[in-house]
Amino acid sequence: MEFKLLPGGTISGEARVPGDKSMSHRSIMLGALAEGTTRVSGFLEGDDALATLAAFRAMGVSIERHGEGEVVVHGVGLHGLAAPDGPLDLGNAGTGMRLMCGLMAGQPFDTVLTGDASLCSRPMGRVIDPLRLMGAKIDAQEGGRPPLKITGGSQLKGIHYDLPMASAQVKSCVLLAGLYAQGRTSVTEPAPTRDHTERMLRGFGYEVKREGEVISLQGGGSLKAADIDVPADISSAAFFLVAASITPGSDLLLTHVGINPTRIGVLNILNLMGADITLKNEREVGGEPVADIQVRYAPLHGVDIPEDQVPLAIDEFPALFIAAACAQGRTVLRGAEELRVKESDRIAAMAEGLNTLGVNNEVLEDGIIIEGGTIGGGEIRTHMDHRIAMAFSIAALRAEQEIVVLDCDHVATSFPGFDALARGLGLQIIVQAD
Ligand code: S3P
Numbered sequence: 001m002e003f004k005l006l007p008g009g010t011i012s013g014e015a016r017v018p019g020d021k022s023m024s025h026r027s028i029m030l031g032a033l034a035e036g037t038t039r040v041s042g043f044l045e046g047d048d049a050l051a052t053l054a055a056f057r058a059m060g061v062s063i064e065r066h067g068e069g070e071v072v073v074h075g076v077g078l079h080g081l082a083a084p085d086g087p088l089d090l091g092n093a094g095t096g097m098r099l100m101c102g103l104m105a106g107q108p109f110d111t112v113l114t115g116d117a118s119l120c121s122r123p124m125g126r127v128i129d130p131l132r133l134m135g136a137k138i139d140a141q142e143g144g145r146p147p148l149k150i151t152g153g154s155q156l157k158g159i160h161y162d163l164p165m166a167s168a169q170v171k172s173c174v175l176l177a178g179l180y181a182q183g184r185t186s187v188t189e190p191a192p193t194r195d196h197t198e199r200m201l202r203g204f205g206y207e208v209k210r211e212g213e214v215i216s217l218q219g220g221g222s223l224k225a226a227d228i229d230v231p232a233d234i235s236s237a238a239f240f241l242v243a244a245s246i247t248p249g250s251d252l253l254l255t256h257v258g259i260n261p262t263r264i265g266v267l268n269i270l271n272l273m274g275a276d277i278t279l280k281n282e283r284e285v286g287g288e289p290v291a292d293i294q295v296r297y298a299p300l301h302g303v304d305i306p307e308d309q310v311p312l313a314i315d316e317f318p319a320l321f322i323a324a325a326c327a328q329g330r331t332v333l334r335g336a337e338e339l340r341v342k343e344s345d346r347i348a349a350m351a352e353g354l355n356t357l358g359v360n361n362e363v364l365e366d367g368i369i370i371e372g373g374t375i376g377g378g379e380i381r382t383h384m385d386h387r388i389a390m391a392f393s394i395a396a397l398r399a400e401q402e403i404v405v406l407d408c409d410h411v412a413t414s415f416p417g418f419d420a421l422a423r424g425l426g427l428q429i430i431v432q433a434d
């Protein structure tokens with residue numbers, strides 16, 4: 001499937017984008033391991049979260065889907081999973097695989113975790129290293145790549161782990177393994193990252209301490225089922241925050257968006273660039289802050305992105321690079337080497353697409369410099385990365401010629417229905433077979 005985008009248009013109206021991917025994965029994992037029944041609403045019915053759901057079904061957990069994001073998980077308790085018949089296929093999902101590694105390391109049975117070509121090219125050493133220190137037995141392919149074989153039956157022991165990179169996936173993996181470990185497990189992060197695991201564990205009645213930079217929990221407790229209302233994903237909202245910001249005449253309301261402080265780097269960076277963004281109806285839903293976000297067109301200017309915002313906007317850089325391409329002046333991003341190990345090398349993939357569209361940029365080892373200017377047209381390769389596909393789709397709003405985004409199947413991993421929603425808001429997007 002590919003997207004053909006006609007140049008121009010304005011973005012207006014009201015929309016609720018699909019549920020948060022990070023929270024959807026975690027709602028299935030913790031719901032499955034809790035005692036009792038967890039009702040999830042707003043669940044992201046995207047391929048990534050559905051792969052996690054299928055993995056827990058394969059381990060004997062009964063999970064009902066009632067459509068429109070309503071999911072009921074009949075928890076089996078921390079020690080109630082059954083050995084799966086074959087490998088667990090986590091599709092395209094780094095979050096699914098890295099968090100599951102932590103959980104599977106604590107099981108009495110063996111598991112094999114695998115995924116698609118993109119996932120099988122991503123580094124897992126970052127989770128294997130701390131898990132081995134905890135006593136887990138894990139075999140990987142060359143370079144620490146999946147498929148991973150996790151040998152069950154190891155009694156894990158609590159460790160303290162200084163995270164070598166700001167990664168919520170690694171933090172969550174270690175803490176989830178800590179549920180099965182003897183003693184206390186603690187981590188220190190080099191910079192704050194999304195804290196949905198900690199919040200959701202607490203929501204399930206599990207004590208998670210935060211003392212300064214150190215986050216810790218004691219193994220051997222239990223999780224009590226709790227209902228979860230998953231807000232709209234700010235990472236999906238980001239494409240429309242940028243779309244409306246760069247397009248004269250735009251005025252858009254995005255409803256029920258999660259605005260957890262560890263996720264709002266995109267709002268902070270767009271505000272620095274001069275965007276017109278207003279938070280309305282701020283409230284707390286199930287332990288997570290939520291708001292409706294109004295965004296109107298405003299002329300943007302280039303900025304030096306503060307490095308402390310990088311982990312808080314880590315998934316939003318493809319969209320932000322398009323904002324930078326439409327801004328007046330130069331935008332500089334540094335300290336973002338983690339972008340090189342996402343669903344694609346997002347610095348290289350975005351630079352390639354920006355070059356196709358005639359946007360001047362200079363690639364750095366740990367970031368990029370983008371000169372705002374005019375946007376041409378052409379054919380864009382997505383490198384099997386959903387966010388590269390959506391970023392270049394919204395670029396069409398300011399393009400001078402047609403843009404064709406090739407290989408868009410992966411959009412469904414995080415944003416099923418992106419094309420229809422985008423069309424409804426004013427993007428001139430045509431889906432065609434490739
Ligand atoms: C996620 C953490 C981030 C993010 C990913 C989701 C999570 O990855 O990029 O999309 O749900 O914990 P890293 O931990 O690799 O930064």
